[in-house]
């Protein structure tokens with residue numbers, strides 16, 4: 001259901017999920033090349049360093065691309081470009097799909113997935 005379901009819980013991603021459980025949105029940041037990335041994983045996709053820390057995100061961004069699934073209740077699968085740079089696959093919720101466009105500004109909210117874990121989704125700002 002959620003575009004974030006692919007994010008596995010693992011020791012490498014525990015800081016992300018611990019923050020999410022407290023309603024905080026953090027991004028993995030490489031201590032070697034100092035770039036943030038998405039999704040959380042045990043190494044930097046830019047330089048392959050395994051030294052990762054966690055940056056508090058503004059939780060803001062804009063729609064980079066999106067599609068609307070209208071099979072049942074319409075839902076919006078979107079790539080959101082975060083202010084910090086990374087582009088993440090997610091869902092935009094509580095929005096009229098017909099009023100969304102590329103560039104629509106969004107902010108993070110946390111909602112429980114089927115597992116009960118809080119996952120980052122986005123609403124229109």
Ligand SMILES: [Zn+2]
Nearest residue numbers: 030033044047
């Ligand atoms: Zn790096």
